[in-house]
Amino acid sequence: MVDLVDQLKDDILNGKLPKGRPLRQQELSSIYGVSRIPIRDAIALLKNQGWLIAHGKAGVMIPELNWQEAEDLYRMRMALEVQLLEHALPNLSHEVLGRAKDINLQLNAPCLTLLERGQLNWDLHATLYKVANRPTLFNVVAILNEQVRRYMGFQDGPLNYRDTSQSEHEQLFHLIENKQFEQSLCLLEDHIKVAGQKMVEYLKSNQ
Amino acid sequence: MVDLVDQLKDDILNGKLPKGRPLRQQELSSIYGVSRIPIRDAIALLKNQGWLIAHGKAGVMIPELNWQEAEDLYRMRMALEVQLLEHALPNLSHEVLGRAKDINLQLNAPCLTLLERGQLNWDLHATLYKVANRPTLFNVVAILNEQVRRYMGFQDGPLNYRDTSQSEHEQLFHLIENKQFEQSLCLLEDHIKVAGQKMVEYLKSNQ
DNA sequence: AAGATTAAAAATGTATACATTTTTAATAAT
C-alpha cells in the first residue's frame, strides 16, 4: 500500500496523471490494476499531506503550484528543522555525521534529476534529525519535506541549487564537528531560507 | 465519516476506549455499529494525526502522553501560529475581531470542562487565522491544535489556565486594534510558550 | 525448562456487490 502511495506521488510529479481535471477512483483503479479500496486509502493519505485536493464532493485533483504555499512550506521547514537539529546536536556522533557525508557525496553526481536531488537532500537531513528522538516533530518535518518535492520537478529550477546546497552541507558538518552549535543552527536556518527564497522567486517569475 | 473520526477522538479523550492494549478493527466495528471499512478509514486518519499509533503490524493503540511530545506540539504551535497571525494581521477587520471576542466571552463560563475550553480556545484562534488565507500553514496549525487536545483531558490540568489565557486574549485584541502588530506577535508567542511550559511542567510532575 | 518450530486462529488487506450521494444533461418554465 505504501508502494501505491509512492507510485502515485511519482506519477503526480512526473506529470503522468492529468492535471486540471478531477481524478476518479475507478480511473485510478484501472490504471494501477487494484480495486478501489486501496486507491481510496492512498487518496485519503495524499489528501492529508497536500498531494491532492478534494474536487467538490466527488473526485480529487492535483493542486496547482503556487508561491504562497511554497513560501509556507519553506518557512515551516525553517522554523521546525532548527528545533529538530537542536535536539539532535548532542547525539550527532561521528558515525552519524559520516553517514550524512556519504549522502552528500552522492549529491555530487552531475546527472541527477532535481527530484532525485531533492530525495537525497531529505535523506541527508533525515539522517541528522533521526537522532533527535522526537518522533512527533520529526514526522511533521518529514511530511513538509515530502511536500516540497512537489515543487522540485522543473527542468530548470532555481539556479545553482546544487553547488550552494552541497557546500552549505559541508559547512554544517564542519560546525557540528567543532561543537559550534549556535552557528550550525543559524547556518541551517539560512540554508533553508535561501533555498525557499530562490524557489519563491522562481515561482513568481514563472506563474 | 467525519462524525466517526470525531467520536473516536472524543472516546479516546474521555477514556471510553481502553488504553494499554491494541484496538482491533472488528472490535471498533461492533462498538460503533459500522463495518470495518469506515473504521479503517478513521483509523488511518487518526494514525496520521497522532491520535493512534501502530501496534506492530496489526492493530493500533492509544499513545501514552509524554512531556517531550507536548513540548514539541507547543513549540511547533508557537513558531507556526506567529507566522499565521502575521499573515492575518492586515486582514483582521473589526467584524472578525468581534467574532473572536464573542468566543472569548464564552470562555468565561465557569462550568466548562478543560476539553470544552480547549475547543473554544482553538475556535478563537482559528477565527483570527482564517483570514490569513494560507491554507497549507493553517492546516498544519489546525492539526497541531487538535493534537494538543489529547493533553487537555485532565481533571486538574495546569492551574489558572483559564484566567491568564482569557486576559491574554483581551490584551491581544487590544494590541491588534491599535495596530501594534509587532507586539501582538510577541504576545501570541508568549501566550503559547507559557501555556506549553505549564503543560510540560504538569506532565513532568505527574509522570 | 528455555527456546525454536509449526500449525491453528485471528486479524488485516483487498475484491466484489450494493446503497447512497453527487454529478450531468435533458426537459420545462419564466
Place this chain on the structure above:
DNA sequence: ATTATTAAAAATGTATACATTTTTAATCTT
C-alpha cells in the same frame, strides 16, 4: 435565451466475502 427542475448516469461510501498476513499457542527439540 437563461434559469430551474428533474431524471438518468456515474461516482463515492459502505457492507459482505475472500485472500493474505500476522499473531497466538501448542508441540517439538536441545
